[in-house]
Amino acid sequence: DSECVVDFCTLLPFSGPLTDPEYSSILADGSFEVDSGVWALSDGAETSTSESFDGTLALRFAEEGSKAVQIVSMSRDEVYRLHCYVQGNIRVSIWRDSTMYAENLGDTFDVANSDWKNQEVDVEIPVSGDYQIVLERDDGGDPGGQSGGVWVDACSLYLATDGIPPSVGSDTYNLPDIAPWDPPAELLEPGQEIRNPSFEAWSNFRWIVSGDLKFTHVDPLIDIRSMFVYPNTVATQLVYLEQNERYRLRCYVRGPGSLTMEISHQGDRVSKNSFGALTPIGRGDWGYKDVVFDATKISQDISLYNIGDSECVVDFCTLLPFSGPLTDPEYSSILADGSFEVDSGVWALSDGAETSTSESFDGTLALRFAEEGSKAVQIVSMSRDEVYRLHCYVQGNIRVSIWRDSTMYAENLGDTFDVANSDWKNQE
Ligand SMILES: [Ca+2]
Ligand SMILES: [Ca+2]
Incomplete structure (x- = not known):
């Protein structure tokens, strides 16, 4: 805040190391100190004084999906590093319209003598324009990792220039390997x-x-x-x-x-x-x-x-x-609750028919026919000129049959065959 005096400025070829380029971050309010509205916070994201890496405030992600978004302008064919200090598991990503250009989900490394960790992602931008910087809480499938709270502070987005080391995070840029893949x-x-x-x-x-x-x-x-x-x-x-x-x-x-x-x-x-x-x-x-x-x-x-x-x-x-064998078509049975696990009312049970845990071929329940004439009926929709197989696993003698109105279309009374290593039999 006072003047100085300058004289004798020279510019000559030089072979020693570069001085600190003193880049400034493209992100506004990367330390969350100013409630200026440049960050759009949602779903439980809020600034708080309870923790901070830098200054007095940090961003707290109170719940899974908590999110902070800032729009920045980036230039074509330039390399950038997005870096934050974090506690807990977050995803940092860079988007333009509906396309993601960079992502780091929970990949961090230590900060010496600190509970905070470095999280960074480097990216080469293919098109000049506005991009969304997105920070969001994401446990990556491990909720336990979030129990200590999820915090972000001192985020920066620096333009990299060839040969100049980054001023935060790791010492070298890690751009994705873009070697082409040769399909069969x-x-x-x-x-x-x-x-x-x-x-x-x-x-x-x-x-x-x-x-x-x-x-x-x-x-x-x-x-x-x-x-x-x-x-x-x-x-x-x-x-x-x-x-x-x-x-x-x-x-x-x-x-x-x-x-x-x-x-x-x-x-x-x-x-x-x-x-x-x-x-x-x-x-x-x-x-x-x-x-x-x-x-x-x-x-x-x-x-x-x-x-x-x-x-x-x-x-x-x-x-x-293709001339090889068919893959599994993964047909699903037309019968609902064929294993009698769900008391959903799709089966009309009568005359001593009841589900029981005393036996089961599959799951924990089976249908028990307590007396002669015990019966279970389910209505299904079937199509003309199609072939179907009705199949059950059974113990004892039952009749399976298929009716429409008062007419029977299929029947099997007690004709079964063995199931290997089981007391149950196939009836179809
Ligand atoms: Ca801060
Ligand atoms: Ca493609």
């Missing part, structure tokens, strides 16, 4: 039926999506992005095939969620894969799932959705003619 040649054959198999930003996206539609530039398998499949996301595409010919649908997947791939025709399921394991491919946690099916019509609906409670990421879905 068989997946690149002519006749591949999926349009936009790699979920790129085509002018006609080709996939029809309901629910959350978001993409990630982080670790894409093919080209520059992959698609998130959240528990509420359903992506479908209509394909035209040769009726009765065999095809294989393959999708590559990563992430904690569970991708279901389903083939159907006007609502009738042809096949699906919800429960099959991923086959790893030796590239991060990417793996693939297949569904092999026989096309029931010339048009089939391909659907991708998620029956888990976490998101997954999908890329490179291909559909090609």
Whole structure:
């Protein structure tokens, strides 16, 4: 706050180390000291004096999903480091519109002599413009890690320049390995039926999506992005095939969620894969799932959705003619509560029929027929010209039969065969 006097400024070639460039952070109020509204806080995020790394205030994330968002402007082809000091497990990520460009979920390292930890992510920005810096509480599947409270303070976003070390966090920049992945040649054959198999930003996206539609530039398998499949996301595409010919649908997947791939025709399921394991491919946690099916019509609906409670990421879905065996179609039984575990009223029980824990083939309950004539009846819907199998595991002699109005369509009275290593018998 007083003057000085300057004289004799020279500029010469030099070979020694660089001086501190004294960059300033692009983030406003990264230490949460000023309630200026640059951070949009939601779901239990609030500043508090109970803890702080720097200054007198820090950001407290009171509940899972607590979130702070700030919009910043970043420039194309520049490298940036986003860094925060944290306690507990949070996700830091950088988004533009509905696409994620960088993410760090709970990957931290120690700060000397402190309860706080370093959490950082480095990113090269492909397009100039406004980006959302998102900090959110996320236990990553381990709620116990949050018991000490979840705090964030002294966040910074620095522009990196080649050869100059970062002023916070680790000593070197860690940009994602962007080595391209070579798909198996068989997946690149002519006749591949999926349009936009790699979920790129085509002018006609080709996939029809309901629910959350978001993409990630982080670790894409093919080209520059992959698609998130959240528990509420359903992506479908209509394909035209040769009726009765065999095809294989393959999708590559990563992430904690569970991708279901389903083939159907006007609502009738042809096949699906919800429960099959991923086959790893030796590239991060990417793996693939297949569904092999026989096309029931010339048009089939391909659907991708998620029956888990976490998101997954999908890329490179291909559909090609195939000559190997069918995969498990994962049919579900038309009977409700066929294992008598749920007292839901779908079975009308009479004349001494009751569920009991004294015996069970499956689960904890079975149906006990206490007297001759004990009976259980369930009404189901079945379709013309289709073949069905009704099957039960039984002990003792029962009649299974199928009726419509006063007419019997199928019957088996006491004709059973053994179940290996069991007192129960098959009756079908
Ligand atoms: Ca602070
Ligand atoms: Ca892609």
